[in-house]
Amino acid sequence: MEIPTVMVAGVPDPLPDDLTILDVREPVEWQHGHIDGAVHIPLAELVQRLDEVPDGRTLVVCQVGGRSAQAVAYLNQQGRDAVNLGGGMVEWADSGRPMVSETERPPHVV
Incomplete structure (x- = not known):
């Protein structure tokens, strides 16, 4: 199956305001740096927490794109409109796109 990326x-x-960012990384990864306004649901919890993913367009992110591709496959099987971020948060950070942190250190990808 082709994963939209x-x-x-x-x-x-x-x-865009109508785009949900879903971050499926682990809590420690999220704490060090994520996209402001993203919804955080670790991949292992996605099935149980599907109702927490807003309807509409969803961009799914992880560290480099593997876990988010799995999440996109699942979401699309559930009839959701989901797309994988190729290169993940590593590429996001490398491109200079903004991030926030839950720690006192500047946001970064771990």
């Missing part, structure tokens, strides 16, 4: 250069800046 977009690279960072194809993501509008600023992000």
Whole structure:
């Protein structure tokens, strides 16, 4: 099955209001740096927490794109409109796109 994927250069800046960012990384990864306004549901919890993912367009992110591709496959099987961020948060950070942190350190990808 083909996983719909977009690279960072194809993501509008600023992000559209009708686009949900779903971050499926682990809590420690999220704490160090994530996209402001993103919904955080670790991949292992996605099935149980599907109702927490807003309807509409969803861009799914992880560190480099593997876990988010799995999440996109699942979401699309559930009838959702989901797209994988190719290169993940590593590419997001490398491109200079903004991030926030839950720690006292500047946001970064771990």
